[in-house]
Amino acid sequence: MGPLTWHGDAVNTAERVLAYGGGWLDRAGELRTDPARLSALLTDATTVVLPLWRDRCLVDGNGPVRLTAERASLVRSAAGETVFLGLDGDAAVFAADLSALSEQSAVEMAGVARAVDVRALVGRLEPGEAAVQAYARGLLHWHRQQRYCGACGAPAVAGGGGHVRTCTGGECGRLLFPRIEPAIIVLVEAPDRPERCLLARHAGAPEGSYSTLAGFVEVGESLEDAVRREMAEEAGVPVTDVTYQGSQGWPFPAGLMVGFRATAMSEEIRVDGVELLEARWFTRAELRERVAEGRPLGRVDSIDHQLLHDWLAED
Numbered sequence: 001m002g003p004l005t006w007h008g009d010a011v012n013t014a015e016r017v018l019a020y021g022g023g024w025l026d027r028a029g030e031l032r033t034d035p036a037r038l039s040a041l042l043t044d045a046t047t048v049v050l051p052l053w054r055d056r057c058l059v060d061g062n063g064p065v066r067l068t069a070e071r072a073s074l075v076r077s078a079a080g081e082t083v084f085l086g087l088d089g090d091a092a093v094f095a096a097d098l099s100a101l102s103e104q105s106a107v108e109m110a111g112v113a114r115a116v117d118v119r120a121l122v123g124r125l126e127p128g129e130a131a132v133q134a135y136a137r138g139l140l141h142w143h144r145q146q147r148y149c150g151a152c153g154a155p156a157v158a159g160g161g162g163h164v165r166t167c168t169g170g171e172c173g174r175l176l177f178p179r180i181e182p183a184i185i186v187l188v189e190a191p192d193r194p195e196r197c198l199l200a201r202h203a204g205a206p207e208g209s210y211s212t213l214a215g216f217v218e219v220g221e222s223l224e225d226a227v228r229r230e231m232a233e234e235a236g237v238p239v240t241d242v243t244y245q246g247s248q249g250w251p252f253p254a255g256l257m258v259g260f261r262a263t264a265m266s267e268e269i270r271v272d273g274v275e276l277l278e279a280r281w282f283t284r285a286e287l288r289e290r291v292a293e294g295r296p297l298g299r300v301d302s303i304d305h306q307l308l309h310d311w312l313a314e315d
């Protein structure tokens, strides 16, 4: 896919766009409720269809394919759901889910070489392309998980260009919207000098592998409440001065990562031994040493990486 048009707020230069984010498509929400227009767009010569197979994009030698014309129509006819992602200039962009096919059939139908997770490609893709593929992945994933109404159990059918499902149970008829699961991710600073930050080894992480602390927001909590609770629960560290740093859509499958900084009220650490196996304070010099040894600070495409590098850059 070629570079996409930026539709974000160009004035707000303070906002940093992390991997998978940004207004790369005009989401054109008004078209979702215009089935006649959407159906006309589907067969337009400029329309692009992105085929996906079970959370993976379908790639040829140049990266994820964008199909047009006959190939697009063929893929749509075999797809479980085809959803409207938005407009790239005047061209409509749809995503089609080939998950019901075998991997080989999906690959052949799309005329590509293989199926690959966008996260494995992120360093090599244009930012807009990674963002649109992640958006398609998350939306199609939701359709596969929301085939039935959770209230009455009747089948739910897609509508609104793929941005809503409607329960077909006569008296129920609930509207089901794509779910997003917010999580907080926090760089905790020590209360006193020397300046240090708190990193932890999470359950399942290899020896010597540390990252920032994170957790899901619970029902009825503000994001700040979740930061205070998670830090106290997982690391035994009460925190104050909870400050928003930025956010990142993380549709793998349904996350929204919200980054914070906070200051510990005490240096004492008491990990829960379940989610965290170990946690300790690191100075900037220690973190730089780890980077020099070739140990990355978080995934390169994640807000975790950004929080740590921002902190390192302050001294």
Ligand SMILES: [Zn+2]
Pocket: 149, 150, 151, 152, 153, 154, 167, 168, 169, 172, 173, 174
């Ligand atoms: Zn229902």
